[in-house]
């Protein structure tokens with residue numbers, strides 16, 4: 192007997208490898224699918240005339256209003272039907288009360304109108320939170336003692352949401368983590384007849400190191416303190432389930448978990464608890480970890496991106512926000528997985 196002879200006593204009843212023997216068989220047995228129509232593309236915009244590179248996030252741009260309209264067109268051609276907008280607000284417009292957030296002629300309303308008039312079929316999602324507009328760099332109003340004021344913030348978030356709905360946003364996405372904002376925004380939208388405008392709630396948004404590059408892209412780093420009194424402790428899961436129950440009761444249409452990759456267990460448990468659709472946000476730091484490793488030649492970018500997104504779907508996310516959206520869609524169209 193040589194060392195490569197088959198072992199003599201192996202009447203194996205189960206050979207799981209049979210279900211992996213060819214791509215055709217693997218396709219039949221595949222439990223999770225990834226497709227472009229589950230991806231949402233986050234886009235940075237600014238008030239300037241030209242599209243700008245973003246030092247903190249190579250390969251992403253800060254689009255002008257004209258530029259973002261074109262980029263949304265390209266993304267649609269790749270199969271992406273939904274975008275979410277994040278504004279880089281010039282320093283001179285940032286104030287302690289973030290009033291620019293509900294300026295009807297502001298950057299976000301302008302961009303929403305421009306995108307919807309050129310591409311009426313695209314789903315435009317807008318972010319509700321004060322950080323891009325706040326001279327303090329916080330998602331809420333900062334009180335005299337440095338604490339983030341909850342109920343006062345919720346009142347202004349309602350103004351911001353209404354301003355976005357009037358501009359034509361399809362989905363309002365509060366990312367601020369104040370208590371009670373989903374119910375308050377729902378009430379404000381309904382009171383102006385925007386009963387068709389959806390709320391995608393950042394339900395379980397953790398106080399994460401992985402948001403660093405995003406804050407660089409918007410220049411929205413908190414000026415003092417951190418976001419731990421409103422964003423969740425990364426150590427907690429039951430708290431995510433509690434937030435899910437509250438957002439569901441307050442009328443959220445979609446529940447989001449953020450970040451995605453380090454929180455797959457949270458996605459899974461939220462998925463099991465709610466009948467609402469679940470979204471997950473593959474955030475800027477997750478994006479750049481893959482980008483940096485690929486640029487160093489350490490990872491195959493295409494394979495790593497598709498695997499990371501498949502993992503998020505497998506955990507239970509119906510939809511994924513990812514900066515890779517158009518690229519992933521193009522790879523999927525080529526038959527990648």
Ligand code: PBG
Pocket residue numbers: 318319320322330366367401402403404405406418473474475476
């Ligand atoms: C702020 C907001 C953040 C992100 C989306 N909305 C950053 C933060 O909470 O500080 C992060 C997204 C990313 O990192 O890609 N309202």
